Amino acid sequence: MxxxxxxxxxxxxxxxxxxxxxxxxxxxxxxxxxxxxxxxxxxxxxxxxxxxxxxxxxxxxxxxxxxxxxxxxxxxxxxxxxxxxxxxxxxxxxxxxxxxxxxxxxxxxxxxxxxxxxxxxxxxxxxxxxxxxxxxxxxxxxxxxxxxxxxxxxxxxxxxxxxxxxxxxxxxxxxxxxxxxxxxxHFFDNRYGTGQSTLDGIIRATNILLAGKTVVVAGYGWCGKGIAMRARGMGAKVIVTEVDPIRALEAVMDGYRVMPMVDAAPEGDIFITATGNINVIDRQHFEAMKDGAILANAGHFNAEINLTMLDDIAVEGREVLRPYVEEYRLSGGKRIIVLGEGRLINLVAAEGxxxxxxxxxxxxxxxxxxxxxxxxxxxxxxxxxxxxxxxxxxxxxxxxxMGIAIDQLTPQQEEYLRSWQSGT
CATH class of the missing domain: 3.40.50.1480 (Adenosylhomocysteinase-like)
Known part of the structure; x- marks a missing residue:
């Protein structure tokens, strides 16, 4: 070793x-x-x-x-x-x-x-x-x-x-x-940290322009929220996929398109997983994606993208195009690009x-x-x-x-919040 x-x-x-x-x-x-x-x-x-x-x-x-x-x-x-x-x-x-x-x-x-x-x-x-x-x-x-x-x-x-x-x-x-x-x-690290550093890793690995691209974010927890927010801020069109009805509704109210991954697969240029689950992107999604689709993971383990299945259906072995960028060729010549071996892209290709x-x-x-x-x-x-x-x-x-001061409750306000007797 x-x-x-x-x-x-x-x-x-x-x-x-x-x-x-x-x-x-x-x-x-x-x-x-x-x-x-x-x-x-x-x-x-x-x-x-x-x-x-x-x-x-x-x-x-x-x-x-x-x-x-x-x-x-x-x-x-x-x-x-x-x-x-x-x-x-x-x-x-x-x-x-x-x-x-x-x-x-x-x-x-x-x-x-x-x-x-x-x-x-x-x-x-x-x-x-x-x-x-x-x-x-x-x-x-x-x-x-x-x-x-x-x-x-x-x-x-x-x-x-x-x-x-x-x-x-x-x-x-x-x-x-x-x-x-x-x-x-989670309010800050997961949302603002992951949001910025995930896109930083993708950009460092690929040097692509996000403006005008369709970015599919899998998962709308705090990490997904941050990624979607930052991708939209850089001019991307963002689609969110979710399994939780409340989070899906929140994404809709935040102005994103929400749909199942199988429907998002043909539309996406870049896919970013942030769910903490396995096989979020799987065979049916690979087969529906457009040529040159880019896949990255922001979750902790390299299990969110089913790379074993992708390797099985690829007709040619992986080709390393540049550091942390690998290409899989499927039948018909379609290419799927995977960043950072499916591991945490913000730490693989950037500084976290x-x-x-x-x-x-x-x-x-x-x-x-x-x-x-x-x-x-x-x-x-x-x-x-x-x-x-x-x-x-x-x-x-x-x-x-940060040099920021905030208000403090007065004794009267503290007493009011402890009391149940005050009303209309």
Whole structure:
């Protein structure tokens, strides 16, 4: 396997560390909330002696989260949550600064899971997960770690879906905080971060003009809303596909055309999946698409586009046209273009979410980790929402960092809201 191997790290090239440090410092400029939390962590040391495994996209933003956890007293091991999302210079900087790091951009599936196990050798008290691969690995293969676990946090919609399924099945062995569901995460990270960075990835990979194109967005959750909004803002004609009647109605009221994928397939120039489900684009859709249709995924796993089926029906093997752009030829000469191997296009072909958005998400992660330490042994084995006081504090700090003041309730107003006796 390519890459430098050491007991404490497995990365591409430690010589990239200085370049990584420069980019991490640049991201920190746009992460003032996490910076304020880091200062408080340095004073109070709420994570003293705590071992944390962070399975994350190894980017400049997550590096700043890692430094914040260390400032709080934690020992951290870091592994990739996606084989193609690692920024190798960031991994090098973290390794050079003493973190255990197991991540190489482009690693195969075997290496991906080996890296998870190497990180788990730290014997964590807390897992910061992104897609629930580490939590499920602990439950399946590393159950000896469970007695020492305080709990886990989860960054993604996909991961929360898996964890709630584990809770329903009665197999979840420790508490989990659904950071993804915090208002200061999904309202902003999912909508504004995913909206901008998904289109950034598509444009970097293809250099196409979106204006005038028909963009089909599969899924109208917070990520889909952001993608549709940004695509329309760049001049695209947007079609939304949905299975949820309420979200479909919302998309209609927001001014988009809504239809089944099989009807959208012949119209679309670009298809973007953001559902968290499998086979959202399947054989009947491939066969109905126009020549040259472009497919990209914004969901966590590379399962939303049925690439196995596409490979089966292709009459010619994949041809790489440019980095992260592959062409499949179907019978009759029709070509289907797939970006980033069907993986998260914003991290495969671009740099992921802007740091100013991740500032709030990772502030929630840091504060939720400290909460798990404070509440260790008192939480049930289920999926929890981020405590409201953490969510509100993150929003307050973000407004403060932006120089924005808001009103406060007067004592009279507070009393009015507590009372049931006032009426017409």
């Amino acid at each position: 390519a890459g430098s191997t050491d007991v404490r790290y497995d990365i591409k090239d430690i010589g990239l560390a200085e370049a990584g440090r420069r980019r991490i410092a640049w991201a920190a400029r746009e992460m003032p909330v996490l910076g304020l939390i880091r200062e408080s962590f340095e004073r109070d040391r709420p994570l003293e002696g705590v071992r944390i495994v962070a399975c994350v996209h190894v980017t400049t933003e997550t590096a700043n989260l890692a430094y914040t956890l260390r400032a709080g007293g934690a020992e951290a091991a870091i592994c990739a949550s996606n084989p193609l999302s690692t920024q190798d210079d960031v991994a090098a900087a973290l390794a050079a600064d003493g973190f255990r790091v197991y991540a190489i951009k482009g690693e195969d599936n075997e290496t991906y899971y080996r890296h998870i196990h190497q990180a788990l050798d730290l014997r964590p008290h807390i897992v910061i997960d992104d897609g629930a691969d580490v939590v499920t690995t602990i439950h399946r293969d590393r159950r000896e770690l469970i007695p020492e676990m305080y709990g886990s946090t989860e960054e993604t919609t996909t991961g929360v879906i898996r964890l709630r399924a584990m809770e329903r099945d009665g197999v979840l062995a420790f508490p989990v905080i659904a950071v993804n569901d915090a208002d200061t995460k 979410h802007p740091a100013s958005v991740m500032d709030m998400s990772f502030a929630n992660q840091a504060l939720s980790a400290a909460y798990l330490v404070r509440e260790a042994g008192r939480l049930e084995k289920r999926v929890y929402q981020v405590p409201e006081e953490i969510d509100v504090e993150v929003a307050r700090l973000k407004l403060k960092a």
